Amino acid sequence: MLDETLKTQLQAYLEKLLQPIELVAALDDSAKSTELDELLQEIAALSDKITLRRDDSEARKPSFAINRIGTDIGVRFAGIPMGHEFTSLVLALLQVGGHPSKTAADVIEQVRNLDGEYKFETYFSLSCQNCPDVVQALNLMSVLNPNIQHIAIDGALYQDEVEARQVMSVPTVFLNGEVFDQGRMSLEQILAKIDTGSSAREAEKIKAKDAFDVLVIGGGPAGAAAAIYAARKGIRTGVAAERFGGQVLDTMAIENFISVPYTEGPKMAAALEQHVHEYEVDVMNLQRAEKLVPASDATGGLVEVQLANGATLKSKTVILSTGARWRQMGVPGEDQYRNKGVAYCPHCDGPLYKGKRVAVIGGGNSGVEAAIDLAGIVAHVTLIEFDSKLRADDVLQRKLRSLPNVDVIVSALSTEVLGDGQKVSALVYKDRTNEQMHTLELEGIFVQIGLLPNTEWLKGTLELSPRGEIVIDERGQTSLPGVFAAGDATTVPYKQIVIAMGAGSTAALSAFDHLIRTSAPAAETRAVAAA
Structure with a gap:
């Protein structure tokens, strides 16, 4: 899993561990479990302060916990935290192992003073650049306060769970079983939501x-x-x-x-x-x-x-x-289905639409790049442009038109987002050349029309x-x-x-x-x- 350079770098970080930790793996017979097992064994071999054991009683497999031995302090990942989340993994190892966080002292004290029980679940994707901030903030909170638990879940790996809980944007955070928030959040933003008196104190x-x-x-x-x-x-x-x-x-x-x-x-x-x-x-x-x-x-x-x-x-x-x-389309249904099929970040949310039909609104560089990226994940992409031609660079247009699962519609005005009350089901657009209305059945709409x-x-x-x-x-x-x-x-x-x-x-x-x-x-x- 880890190349020699990465192992050397990780080993240097793990020398900062102050207290012994254990990795507790929940595995099954899947290929992903085999990958996770290999990763955890490699990590455990890099420090004598790390032990590895298996406990398959956890419902989510593959998953693993990082626990401080002899305490209730720990975090859990459901999936294999590589890509953007590898830094989250490294920080979790260090912080559970007692290495102090560089977070401001007053913020740390605010976390430690939180009353109540908090069980957080974060759905992320490995290609999401917004997710690590949320995962790392909640992991740190669970290390600082024993009343806080956190599990980070790879939405692409747990598709059935994502479908059942109607997660259509990452990061999506649940608190005690209910949706807490979506999108990038810092530790301070999370605290502001749950510590209701913090805003007045700051003022x-x-x-x-x-x-x-x-x-x-x-x-x-x-x-x-x-x-x-x-x-x-x-x-x-x-x-x-x-x-x-x-x-x-x-x-x-x-x-x-x-x-x-x-x-x-x-x-x-x-x-x-x-x-x-x-x-x-x-x-x-x-x-x-x-x-x-x-x-x-x-x-x-x-x-x-x-x-x-x-x-x-x-x-x-x-x-x-x-x-x-990001500029919005400004059509009926857009706000209602924001993060329920209407999205603005193809890198973040694209993996959640694997095997589905989506549209990209906008024919500039951002729109065409989004369509190209999504074409490698989803079943089909329809790019919709208001103008009579695409405005993206020629090299991007050539790449787009070479893809077999992409259609391009120009001179089209998006007029309405349709859904079933829970998620997007279609996009209505008008052909500007003849004023005819069309309904495009799909599950996702990525808006890329400027600022x-x-x-x-x-x-x-x-x-x-x-x-x-x-x-x-x-x-x-x-x-x-x-x-x-x-x-x-x-x-x-x-x-x-x-x-x-x-x-x-x-x-x-x-x-x-x-x-x-x-x-x-x-x-x-x-x-x-x-x-």
Whole structure:
């Protein structure tokens, strides 16, 4: 299962084990059980602190537990956690074995203080880049608090279970048998859902903060770059982000970031956050901005940003980098069947549609790439494009048209998503050449039709383009003095990571220039007062 290089790396990690652990395997006669048995034997052979035994009483096979010997501490995987989940496996081994987590001390204490019994089940897919964050967060919680149990389940391996529980999007988390949430979640987000008083406590902490010199709203590439450039100037810098990393977290492969031939979105997002934390930046995660109040005499000459939790942040300058989100079709049935057949991430959710019929909406690069990827998993793909021709690169179109289980329909307007109340059953579309309506029977719809800027909360406050983008000049200045913007939420013509980073840097430098031109340095102010 593991090549020699990986074994050597894993063995080095396992030297950090502080307490003995055991791997407890539940196996049957399947090929996957044979694979899992081989993997567990290889792991056990790498450390004298690891033992392996078999217990087939567990209902899910193949599966295995990682237990701290002599305690109730442990986690369980139903499946073989390779691919994106291999890191989850390594972290589980280390944390069950007593190696301390790098999670903030106050967050760890919050987990330990949770009352009640929590039994979590997470359905993941090995190709899902969003799933490891959820699996790792819940695993850590189960290690820290004996009242919390967690099992991570490979949905592709347990298809009957997925069908019975109508899991149509990963990660999907069940808590005590009921659906808890779907999609990427951090440990802090999970805690916010189950520790209902945490939001109010955080709001009180934020209210007590002094005004910033530069306040960045948004934690994607533009926001991270802005924060770093501002902090390096030695000025008081803060970041308020709904989720640090932004849309990069939902990006599978990144191959055009200059000097980095290949990386993946979650890895880049983690690196961005780590880089920001190397400076004195006050990072306030899980904070959604709801209102921008321009500087005035009433605000003491400061720009105010009101947050969803009721707190207000104040700053001399503000950089808006709220990014964008997947654009929806906006047709009846889409919201009703979101995560019940309507999906937006083919890499994450594709394995759940193995052997089924699906549609991809959108003929740009994202749509065609999604159709190509899905064609290797599902029974059939129908790509639907509004325009009279596909807009993707020629090389992608040639690959798409070479696939035997793909149909392409152009000049088609999607008008309705149909379902049985539980899941998608069909898509209705209109042929724009003759106005005829058609119903396409299928089980999944993957929407890939571009981005929508996260700027609704700014309407009526500053100038927005007809598309809702923040209008900026070449310096990142908005229509409000002291308020700058950068990244996918703005009128910058190309929505790319490298461009967003450059724009964030530009906005920070412009904000600093604004500060030194409008505010006298403290030393100069004291000298004038003394005279």
